[in-house]
Amino acid sequence: MHYTFDIERGNFTDAGRASSSVKRTLKHLGVDPANIKRTVVALFEAEINAIAHAYGGTIDVDIDEGKIVMVVADHGPGIPNIDLAMQEGWSTASPQVREMGYGAGMGLPNIKKNTDELKIDTQVGVGTTVTMTVYFA
Ligand SMILES: Nc1ncnc2c1ncn2[C@@H]1O[C@H](COP(=O)(O)OP(=O)(O)OP(=O)(O)O)[C@@H](O)[C@H]1O
Ligand SMILES: [Mg+2]
Numbered sequence: 001m002h003y004t005f006d007i008e009r010g011n012f013t014d015a016g017r018a019s020s021s022v023k024r025t026l027k028h029l030g031v032d033p034a035n036i037k038r039t040v041v042a043l044f045e046a047e048i049n050a051i052a053h054a055y056g057g058t059i060d061v062d063i064d065e066g067k068i069v070m071v072v073a074d075h076g077p078g079i080p081n082i083d084l085a086m087q088e089g090w091s092t093a094s095p096q097v098r099e100m101g102y103g104a105g106m107g108l109p110n111i112k113k114n115t116d117e118l119k120i121d122t123q124v125g126v127g128t129t130v131t132m133t134v135y136f137a
Contacts, residue, residue, distance in 0.1 A: 001025070001063045007047060007074065012100055018059045019044040022070075025063065031136050038114040043070050045107035046130045050074035052097045054127060070132045078124040085111065087111035126131045 003025075005018040018038045026036045043059070050057050054076020079085045086108050091122045093103025112118055117133035 001059040001116075003059075003063075005059040005061075007056040007072070009080045010051065010084060011056070012048075012051055012114065015048050015051050016044055018047055018061070022061055022068070026068070029063070035134060035136045039068055039070075042111045042114045042132050042134065043072070045111050046070070046072040046132065048102060049130075050076070050128075051094060051106055052102050053077070057127065066137045067133060067135045071129060072132075073127065073129040075127045078126055078128055080120040080124050082120055082122065 001020070003018075005021070007018075008014060020105070022043060023040045024034060026039060029084035030116065031039075040108065042070075043061075045057065050072055057074030057076075060071040083084075084090050087105070088109045089105040091103045092104035097103050106122075111130070111132060114134070115132040116135045117131075119131040122128040
């Protein structure tokens with residue numbers, strides 16, 4: 001099964017749409033709650049990052065027997081230093097983003113913890129693609 005979602009620039013209100021939809025689908029498929037939770041946490045954080053730090057983009061989700069692959073691709077500034085970005089508590093979130101309750105610098109570390117595979121492809125000045133895989137087995 002393949003699903004695509006748009007991530008609209010600056011649209012925090014709509015954030016979480018993809019992760020909610022994926023949650024419903026995985027429930028229907030009978031995936032166990034612990035793996036649903038891991039998947040949804042990771043996708044939500046990646047979705048928010050594409051809105052908070054970039055200018056939106058697209059989400060592609062593939063669900064197969066036993067696994068889900070989620071690709072969140074944005075247009076934006078890219079991540080100049082991925083090692084720094086992966087550190088707990090490191091954030092460049094703007095004051096406006098912090099007012100909305102984001103910017104603790106925990107999103108990427110949480111994605112790492114909750115996925116089985118994580119790949120970040122980024123090009124400064126162009127954008128970032130985050131590929132996350134969770135195995136249900
Ligand atoms: N899609 C992205 N485009 C550009 N920079 C990003 C992107 N995702 C993350 N970053 C950079 O990596 C930093 C760390 O991201 P992370 O998700 O861990 O924390 P945060 O988004 O700042 O805060 P939190 O996720 O806790 O609300 C961000 O502050 C930002 O500098
Ligand atoms: Mg974040």
